[in-house]
Amino acid sequence: xxxxxxxxxxxxxxxxxxxxxxxxxxxxxxxxxxxxxxxxxxxxxxxxxxxxxxxxxxxxxxxxxxxxxxxxxxxxxxxxxxxxxxxxxxxxxxxxxxxxxxxxxxxxxxxxxxxxxxxxxxxxxxxxxxxxxxxxxxxxxxxxxxxxxxxxxxxxxxxxxxxxxxxxxxxxxxxxxxxxxxxxxxxxxxxxxxxxxxxxxxxxxxxxxxxxxxxxxxxxxxxxxxxxxxxxxxxxxxxxxxxxxxxxxxxxxxxxxxxxxxxxxxxxxxxxxxxxxxxxxxxxxxxxxxxxxxxxxxxxxxxxxxxxxx
Numbered sequence: 001x002x003x004x005x006x007x008x009x010x011x012x013x014x015x016x017x018x019x020x021x022x023x024x025x026x027x028x029x030x031x032x033x034x035x036x037x038x039x040x041x042x043x044x045x046x047x048x049x050x051x052x053x054x055x056x057x058x059x060x061x062x063x064x065x066x067x068x069x070x071x072x073x074x075x076x077x078x079x080x081x082x083x084x085x086x087x088x089x090x091x092x093x094x095x096x097x098x099x100x101x102x103x104x105x106x107x108x109x110x111x112x113x114x115x116x117x118x119x120x121x122x123x124x125x126x127x128x129x130x131x132x133x134x135x136x137x138x139x140x141x142x143x144x145x146x147x148x149x150x151x152x153x154x155x156x157x158x159x160x161x162x163x164x165x166x167x168x169x170x171x172x173x174x175x176x177x178x179x180x181x182x183x184x185x186x187x188x189x190x191x192x193x194x195x196x197x198x199x200x201x202x203x204x205x206x207x208x209x210x211x212x213x214x215x216x217x218x219x220x221x222x223x224x225x226x227x228x229x230x231x232x233x234x235x236x237x238x239x240x241x242x243x244x245x246x247x248x249x250x251x252x253x254x255x256x257x258x259x260x261x262x263x264x265x266x267x268x269x270x271x272x273x274x275x276x277x278x279x280x281x282x283x284x285x286x287x288x289x290x291x292x293x294x295x296x297x298x299x300x301x302x303x304x305x306x307x308x309x310x
Contacts, residue, residue: 008301009057009071009107012116012293013050015039015091019290020053022061022068023298027127029291031060043093050099051106058107071103071111072119072301074293079115080161081300086113087161112297112304117164118155119296120288121148124251125155127295128287133249137241137281139166142254144179145187145237149245154303167191171236186237190230192256199226213259231263235270242271242278253286260285 007022007030014037022031035053039046050073058068077089084100086092103111114122121130121138130136136150145167148155156163167187168180175184176194188194192209199212203222207215215223238250256263268283288295 005065005067006069007061007066008298009054009061009068009109010074010294010298010301011050011054011057011072012074012119012290012297013037013046013092014076014116018050018053019294020057021291021294021298022057022066023295025302027123027295027299029294030066031057031064032294033057037092039092043095043097046092046094047097047099047102051102054103055106058109068107068109070298070301070305071107071109072114072297072299073099073103073111074114074116074119074297074300075099076116078161079113079118079157081112081114081157084111084113110301110305110308112301114297114300115148115157115161115164116293117146118148118157119300120253120286120292121150121164121251121296122153122155122299123288123292123296124253124286125150126153126299128292129251129284130249133247133282135245135247136249136251137238137245137247138251138253138286139238139241140254141191141234141252141256143191143193145191145254147241149247166237166241169237169240171233186233189233190237192254195226195230195256198229199223202226209256210259213262217262227262228266231266232270235267235274238267238271238283239274239278242275242281246278247281249282249284251284251286253292257285 012019018035020033061068078087086094086097100111100113125136138148147164147166168185172184176188178185178188195209216227
């Protein structure tokens with residue numbers, strides 16, 4: 001068996017869909033699949049699907065003459081990576097699910113369990129837009145906002161598996177109610193869902209964040225006001241992140257980052273205005289797209305395998 005034959009079974013589990021892949025140790029993807037999560041069936045059914053898909057991928061690898069050496073799984077919510085337990089996830093309904101142990105038992109392979117945004121940050125820091133930066137803050141902006149702080153190729157998990165919740169920095173006291181129950185959190189103001197919701201409230205007509213961005217670019221005043229308010233709030237959140245972490249590069253991912261210069265140009269300027277003695281980080285778009293979760297899950301599994309072999 002050569003190193004080129006080895007692959008990691010990688011799964012990135014979301015509330016509606018599951019991105020799955022076989023990934024070589026060098027980060028090359030050799031096979032991809034997508035499956036429905038169907039979270040409405042309940043957490044037990046979702047776990048069964050995860051294990052069935054992972055087992056199937058391992059079988060396909062062997063049938064193609066490859067050797068699966070580990071399994072990496074990424075899930076949303078609060079994840080205890082040390083114990084390999086999905087502590088809590090609103091999207092999937094997990095409560096204290098020992099996914100790493102279940103995957104190891106089912107596949108007969110070493111396994112790792114990670115948080116979806118943290119593994120995405122891991123991939124961007126080591127293989128993507130933050131490559132060679134050393135200190136990276138990856139911020140995913142979609143339905144919510146979450147981050148991963150990656151130093152020397154390792155993402156911090158925190159004492160309770162909840163590191164990186166930058167979306168719950170208080171940026172607008174008394175502002176919109178956040179899903180966490182507090183008013184004025186960053187993700188309640190600057191996430192893609194928050195932008196669409198705010199415009200809809202003011203205009204009386206539904207619009208997505210992408211549509212708000214397009215309308216702002218076309219010169220529509222209301223859309224421009226909503227967009228600028230979100231950018232200002234995001235700059236406040238990133239300035240706080242930079243004060244805490246002093247990173248070299250901030251990588252923005254998720255749906256909102258697809259707005260390109262319409263987001264990055266004013267955000268860069270607003271962030272610069274908020275910094276005093278802190279060094280301005282390089283602000284770039286994520287490079288790996290929706291592959292980041294699988295790639296990061298594979299990297300985490302390989303890291304775990306390397307630690308266990310020492």
